Amino acid sequence: MRMENNAPESFTRKKTRDCGEGAGFSVLAAMPLTALRQKWRELFGDPVPQVSAAVLRLAIAFEMQKTRFGELSPETARRLDHLALGKTVSFPLQPGMRIVREWKGHLHVVTVDTNGRLIWQQRAWRSLSEIARMITGTQWSGPAFFGLTEKLVAA
Numbered sequence: 001m002r003m004e005n006n007a008p009e010s011f012t013r014k015k016t017r018d019c020g021e022g023a024g025f026s027v028l029a030a031m032p033l034t035a036l037r038q039k040w041r042e043l044f045g046d047p048v049p050q051v052s053a054a055v056l057r058l059a060i061a062f063e064m065q066k067t068r069f070g071e072l073s074p075e076t077a078r079r080l081d082h083l084a085l086g087k088t089v090s091f092p093l094q095p096g097m098r099i100v101r102e103w104k105g106h107l108h109v110v111t112v113d114t115n116g117r118l119i120w121q122q123r124a125w126r127s128l129s130e131i132a133r134m135i136t137g138t139q140w141s142g143p144a145f146f147g148l149t150e151k152l153v154a155a
Contacts, residue, residue: 025064028057036060088151090143093118099128099146103135110146 031039033053039060040048049056066072072080082089093099099110110131111119118125125131128142136145143149 025061028061031057086151088144088149091148091150093128093148099148101135101146108135 028036028039031053033056036053036056037048040046040056043060043063049059051059071077079089093112093116095112095114095116097112099112101108101110108120108131110125110128113119113124118128118131120131120134125134128146128148129140130142132140132142132145141149
């Protein structure tokens with residue numbers, strides 16, 4: 001299971017173990033806590049984390065899915081980490097995008113060209129933050145200034 005570095009050792013394993021595809025997720029739903037703890041020891045050999053049956057069930061199911069389907073992509077893992085910490089994420093810039101922001105009565109349009117460069121006032125810029133700084137005269141997060149961030153909130 002993917003967690004921050006301060007997580008218990010049993011949750012930060014790098015090696016994926018064989019969970020046995022015949023185990024089935026429906027079997028986990030009916031298992032009491034003692035059986036789940038035994039299943040954890042059988043599958044992983046690690047000390048059983050001191051968590052509720054519901055959390056242990058999720059952890060075992062996650063490991064089973066990871067064995068069957070592979071690790072999460074780095075982008076998905078990063079988004080989940082940000083979600084868990086309540087951080088903000090920026091929407092990715094794509095070629096052809098036009099980013100528009102009104103500032104003090106002036107409309108500012110930034111275009112992402114086919115090479116991924118940011119074009120504002122007929123000039124290429126290194127970052128949205130650099131453009132935001134030129135527009136406002138102060139230090140800004142470019143993605144925040146142009147409204148390209150969202151605070152992730154767990155449902």
